[in-house]
Amino acid sequence: MIELKDDEQAMLDGHYGTGAQIAMKIQVAIGDAYDAPHMVPVTRTHVALSNQEADLWFAEKLVAGGAHCRVRPTVNPSFNWRQLKKVTTIRPEDEAIVKRTHRAYTDIGAIMTYDCTPYLERNVPRYREVISFSESSATPFVNSVYGARSNRESAQSALCAAITGVTPLYGYLLEENRRGQVLVDVQADMSDDFAYQMLGYFTPRLTGFRIPVFEGLHQPSKEALMNLGAELNTGGNVAMYHIVGFTPEAATREEAFQGHDDYETVTVTQADLDAMRKELTAPDGAIDFALFGCPHLTIDQITTIAEMVRGRDLAVPLFAMTSALTFDLAREMGYLDQIEAAGGHIFSNTCMDQPCWEFLYGKRGVTESPKCAYYTKRRNMEFVITELENAVASALTGEVVR
Ligand code: F3S
Secondary structure (H helix, E strand, O other), X not given: OOEOOHHHHHHHOOOOOHHHHHHHHHHHHHHHHOOOOEEEEOOOEEEOOOOOHHHHHHHHHHHHOOOOOOOOOEEOOEOOHHHHOOOOOOOHHHHHHHHHHHXXXXXXXXXXXXXXXXXXXOOOOOOOOEOEEOOOOHXXXXXXXXXXXXXXXXXXXXXXXXXXXXXXXXXXXXXXXHOOOEEEEEEOOOOOHHHHHHHHHHHHHHHOOOOEEEEOOXXXXXXXXXXXXXXXXXXXXXXXXXXXXXXXXXXXHHHHOOOOOOOEEXXXXXXXXXXXXXXXXXXXXXXXXXXXXXXXXXXXXXXXXXXXXXXXXXXXXXXXXXXXXXXXXXXXXXXXXXXXXXXXXXXXXXXXXXXXXXXXXXXXXXXXXXXXXXXXXXXXXXXEEOOHHHHHHHHXXXXXXX
């Protein structure tokens, strides 16, 4: 049984209300399942709020029990019904659940960032900081790129940590569990950010649940790292990786493996990445729309889009999703006007895995993100996946060509 401090036991006994009691009860159960000896404090949290009924049920239950976050979380995107109303009709029931979710999370003390890249802007951890992050692109980024320590939390377990201010000590919080487990020798052209999408999606096929240690990657951009983590955790369940000579726990191969030398080596070739791309993408040809920003676009990616469409007319509608901060920056810098003048849109606070995209169901689009194509399959959307620049060029002509 996990050992609790007096304050944690008081929470479990209900002295802080039933909301905090539920949160602690869940964390004790998780801790016991993983043989955690005790709880440790967290200093940051991020909750992948999903705007779905089960998520809302849980948040409202905690609010009704008087729960309030000790460590206020940032939250994942929902959908920006005010902005989306410019291009589609929003069903009253969908708007209602967005508003109720907003209310519940605001009441519980969350910071309503609606952003799936908090690790770039508003919730940036430091090396070795113990945190509780949910969101599939965020967990690999904070663990691997910053060397912060987070387990692969669910929205609910991260919310529990936000409320109690602690998390059970297990998994990636422990030094020995952060050791690389398989060497991935990358023998492919990794000169653009898109290659990292394919590397991320393909690698778990060779490595499974193990922590990969990449060699052959040189100074990846923040967008490349965002792509790599998002796809490792979509094509597989990988919440942590190392890049030798680049990430903070892997100055050398030896450090990445914590001195062990009993690891397997696998090789990723250009042919593997080409085959992965062929498998994931729909065939080239005519498209009905372009959808970017899963995870949310950075200002550099928005700059690329704006510069390509400036003074031109898009052949098909283009939708770009980003955080509210980057949206404001894009407006300040004139990119919003340029993209809108071409027939495109930038939406803040919005995720593609939301019901607001129903007007695109049954249609064929182009995207830069395999994760986008993965999530929208169940919504009957088909995607050609290609480099951002090529995808924008395709939106200008209405056809994907390579
Ligand atoms: Fe972000 Fe939603 Fe994609 S949370 S990473 S836009 S599925």
